Amino acid sequence: MPDSSFAPTWAALFDMDGVLIDNSDFHINAWLQFAQQHNRPLTKDQYLENINGRVSADAMAYVFQRPISPGELIVLTEEKEAIYRELYRPHLQPAPGLLDFLTALKTQHVKLAVGTSAPESNVLFTLDGLPLRPYFDAIVDASMVHKGKPDPEIYLTAANRVGVEPARCVVFEDAFAGIEAGLQAGMKVIALATTHTRDELADTGASLIVEDFTQLTVEAVHALVG
Numbered sequence: 317m318p319d320s321s322f323a324p325t326w327a328a329l330f331d332m333d334g335v336l337i338d339n340s341d342f343h344i345n346a347w348l349q350f351a352q353q354h355n356r357p358l359t360k361d362q363y364l365e366n367i368n369g370r371v372s373a374d375a376m377a378y379v380f381q382r383p384i385s386p387g388e389l390i391v392l393t394e395e396k397e398a399i400y401r402e403l404y405r406p407h408l409q410p411a412p413g414l415l416d417f418l419t420a421l422k423t424q425h426v427k428l429a430v431g432t433s434a435p436e437s438n439v440l441f442t443l444d445g446l447p448l449r450p451y452f453d454a455i456v457d458a459s460m461v462h463k464g465k466p467d468p469e470i471y472l473t474a475a476n477r478v479g480v481e482p483a484r485c486v487v488f489e490d491a492f493a494g495i496e497a498g499l500q501a502g503m504k505v506i507a508l509a510t511t512h513t514r515d516e517l518a519d520t521g522a523s524l525i526v527e528d529f530t531q532l533t534v535e536a537v538h539a540l541v542g
């Protein structure tokens with residue numbers, strides 16, 4: 317019998333919005349409402365192409381088409397995220413199959429981390445609201461990096477925090493910017509077809525595309541970095 321205790325460690329790095337929770341429609345509606353309140357034009361397609369999965373600093377600069385000062389960014393971000401949390405709070409639940417999948421990964425001693433573009437207030441809302449925090453060895457949010465996705469910094473920081481080299485990390489993502497961040501970090505990426513369709517995700521470079529976590533096994537994911 318091979319001794320599995322000597323198996324090299326690998327890590328699963330999870331995006332938060334659109335992956336741990338299936339909440340894209342609520343972010344879209346919150347952004348449209350926020351933009352309207354500020355008399356800024358914004359469409360759903362513009363959101364999907366230019367905002368989805370990105371840190372607030374980049375999203376706000378896009379919406380207002382100008383640089384946003386650090387003080388203004390805090391106020392505007394919390395205004396938008398308060399709208400989102402109000403809309404999504406009654407629906408807050410883990411993505412289908414997530415809890416069983418996280419439990420199976422933990423049983424196999426896989427290192428687990430979150431790498432999200434969200435501000436800390438939304439991480440508290442989601443990870444403590446459900447609660448999911450106890451599953452993870454590290455959590456990296458927008459306040460902990462200089463550059464947001466598609467830059468690889470968020471996922472490289474998460475890998476570093478769990479002590480696993482990038483080549484042995486699998487990223488779970490739903491957003492174009494996030495998939496690119498994982499690939500730029502030298503990691504394998506599994507795309508969740510929550511925000512975008514399978515067809516839209518087909519040419520992104522993701523190794524696998526799934527609808528939700530019920531379609532995944534630990535073995536199938538491990539095989540990507542084995």
Ligand SMILES: O=P(O)(O)OC[C@H]1O[C@@H](O)[C@H](O)[C@@H](O)[C@@H]1O
Nearest residue numbers: 332333343368369370432433434
């Ligand atoms: O997908 P991630 O990295 O968890 O991204 C979080 C961000 O995702 C964007 O799509 C939302 O519009 C933001 O408001 C949110 O903060």
